[in-house]
Amino acid sequence: MKLSWNFPKGFYRDKPFICKDCGAVEIWKAWQQKWWYEQRQGDPDSTAVRCRACRIRERERKTEARHEYFHSETKQHRFL
Secondary structure, three states: OOOOOOOOOOOOOOEEEEOOOOOOEEEEOHHHHHHHHHHOOOOOOOOOOOOHHHHHHHHHHHHHHHHHHHHHHHHHHHOO
16 A cells, blocks of 8 residues: 555644535544545545535435436346
């Protein structure tokens, strides 16, 4: 695993960011960074880009899109 010098393991600080969807100013907490990089093995060069509400909304949008895609594929294959 590649470690970035920007985020050495065990050293995190709260970081402000602006949500790319709604423009809200948020804080990416040190404990959230620790979880992302050490538990989830997130890319060391990644950072938060969406607030919690927009992350939930985006997750639901993707789930719905997958659901629609799956059902459209299934319907097409029934008639072949």
